Amino acid sequence: MNATVMDLLHDNAAHAREFSSRFDDVQAGQHPEAVTVCCSDSRVLQDHVFGNDTPGRLFTCGNIGNRVIQHTDAGEVVSGDVLYPLVHTATRTAVVVGHTGCGAVTATYAALTDGVSEPPGIEHCIDLLAPHLEPGVDRLPDDLDADGAVNRLVEYNVDWQVDALLDSDDVPADTDVVGVVYDFQDVYDGERGEVHVVNVDGERDPETLREANPDAADRIDRLWTY
Known part of the structure; x- marks a missing residue:
């Protein structure tokens, strides 16, 4: 095995x-x-x-673009890996x-504006x-550079994924759905590595969200509204 795998095994032992x-309780x-x-x-x-360092606390799904949907023969649906804890573990x-x-988001923006060529899996x-x-691309202000456009589309993408969960009949109606952006590039005001709340149950207006959530007011921020 190569050095990378050996390092991973060493870190896993720790x-x-x-x-x-x-793991006793889970x-x-x-x-x-x-x-x-x-x-x-x-x-x-x-x-x-x-x-998080507590097994059982978070059900974590990961994919490029933090997507909640997948294509099936029945059309576009909430992905099973996102839906599972909502349906089966009372989350x-x-x-x-x-x-x-x-x-x-950068690759999608490029595909929509310039066209790109990617392997089939990434293209999917x-x-x-x-x-x-x-x-969202059509709504972007004209004076943005590429980075500014992408970071606003990051918010737009989070908004759409939140809406997809809220609109799905498969997601229990009493599910709270929150959208955040994790910032490690100093785009938002705050510490590097903070998450900034941009959407709560479909509400996107920062002032409305701050009034409704005063305890989290300093963590609510957006780059744009549309």
């Missing part, structure tokens, strides 16, 4: 020593507090974003986690995002 006693089943839908970007340490909080500088993921981001 993990096992630290966590061996933390060996027979799970009842996570929330399902998080994160981008699989290597810079987004999915559980660490929320300081009633879903958090869609976008991030600044998202490569999937872009095709899942493109129809829903295209209206």
Whole structure:
């Protein structure tokens, strides 16, 4: 095995020593507090974003573009890996986690504006995002550079994924759905690595959200409204 795998095994041994006693209460089943839908970007340490070191606390899904939908013969539906904890483990909080500088959003923006050539697997993921981001591209201010456009589309993508969960008949009606953006590029005001709430149950207006959630007012922010 190569050095990378050996390093992973070494780090896993340390993990096992630290966590061996933390699985006692979840060996027979799970009842996570929330399902998080994160981008699989290597810079987004999915559980660490929320300081999670408790097995069973979060049901974490990851894919490029933090997508909640998949294509089936029946059409576009909420992905099973997102839906599972909502249907089978009584989880009633879903958090869609976008991030600044998202490569999937960047590639989709390029596909919609310039055209790109990608391997079929990546092209499939872009095709899942493109129809829903295209209206956002049309709404972008004219004076933005590429980075500014992408980071606004990151918010737009989070908004759409939140709406997809809220609009699905498969998602229990009492599920709270929150959209956030994880910032490690100093795009928002705040500490590098903070998540910024941009959407709560479909509401996107920052002032409205701050009034409704005063305890989290300093964590609510957006780059644009539309």
